[in-house]
Amino acid sequence: MTGFAVALFALIASSLPAQPYTIARSFRSPIESYVGDTVELRYVVRTDLLIEPPESVPSVDWGRIDSVAVLPLGNEYEVRFVVTPFVPGTIALPRLRLGQVDVDGLSFVVNSVLDDDAQLAPAYGPLVLPGTRSAATIALIGAVVLVSVGAFVAGRGRERLTAVLARLRTGRPDRRLARELARLGRDQQRMSARDCYTELIRALQDYMSARLGFDCRSRTSTELAAFLPALASMCGAHPSVSAPLAEVLTAADGAKFAGRSIRPKARGVHVDACVGVLDGLESARRASKRRRSKSRSLDAHR
Known part of the structure; x- marks a missing residue:
């Protein structure tokens, strides 16, 4: 047994x-x-x-x-x-x-912004005066109608309105990135390497999302680097224009995840490299738009 x-x-x-x-x-x-x-x-x-x-x-x-x-x-x-x-x-x-x-x-x-024993206040009822919502809706519809009629009356109104709405939706991603790069150029010496590269990569991800047409916020640095040729192509530029961003992405991984100490001077070089890439991509994009506009104009006169 x-x-x-x-x-x-x-x-x-x-x-x-x-x-x-x-x-x-x-x-x-x-x-x-x-x-x-x-x-x-x-x-x-x-x-x-x-x-x-x-x-x-x-x-x-x-x-x-x-x-x-x-x-x-x-x-x-x-x-x-x-x-x-x-x-x-x-x-x-x-x-x-x-x-x-x-x-x-x-x-x-x-983490939570509320204390563990915090209690939420009960919801209040509607506080708007009777008829306020209807009046606001009528005013909004009237404004939309006036803008639409004015745009179509003014020659190429449809194309202009479409371009304005597109800019409003995207908020000019190149200008947003330019502002962020200018701010990082000023403030990066007072920031830690990890915080500097975290904000830099987040700004680049927002720009790439707008230009490529899909969300890049959840992408890894390896994936972002693989998208760089497509980013240049979407802007009508040669792949070499966006290639310097690969080094920036590699440095960012080292600072964010490996605790690598990167001196402010090297950070400034990477910020300047991003500025150069942005200028090159947007210049190529504007030139490509001018060529397409000229081609459409020539086709219209034939």
């Missing part, structure tokens, strides 16, 4: 799965976040098994998993999660099958 118990215990112990991986290092950006903030989580995983991106990203009840990426690092892998939580507290990531490895037990903390 004793021999049978020993054999049974050995069989059960041998059937228990060994931990197939270890988390060597982990990074988070930003370090402190609140409800609704987009957070990037990076885990350096050490394992002898193959790790691959998941076939699909699961849905979660605490918010949204925007993307999951896997980057090989020699005998290790870097697993990157981009998430947007909508609830505070300690958030547990779901169990994920990444190639031959089931990753589980990962979590992060989301």
